[in-house]
Amino acid sequence: MFKSKTLFASTLTALLCFVSAAPTKPGPDASPSIQVCTTAGTGCVTLPVVSDDCVNLTGGLSFLDQEITTATIPGGLICTFFQDFGCTATGVTNAGTDSEIVLQEGTWNFLSVPGLSGPTNFNDLTNSLTCSPL
């Protein structure tokens, strides 16, 4: 069930995003992944997410740093996106906006996502993220 939902989500996103990472065939041990895009419809990449690991958008992922505009999260995962590196939410550097957003299954446009205090614009703000199975 989880694997077929993952496959469905990544297929759907591949259609939505013109540029996407090479399709991967989920094997028996495929780790869950999310898809993020730098602008709606382009610049998409599939990010494998290791449960509870913090992903800093540095190094090879620098092109995503403060560039994420959409995210597709498969069923069974919950992901938190942070404005700070290190998956901590201090909110110090970005007064007036939520310092983190928590998203479950779906394709999300960060221009308006459910924030901790209501709908928020989280476009181009993500510096790190972490996902966990539900």
Ligand SMILES: *[C@@H]1O[C@H](CO)[C@@H](O)[C@H](O)[C@H]1NC(C)=O
């Ligand atoms: C992410 O960045 C923070 C702040 O620079 C650092 O403390 C943390 O160790 C990094 N985490 C990983 C998994 O690289």
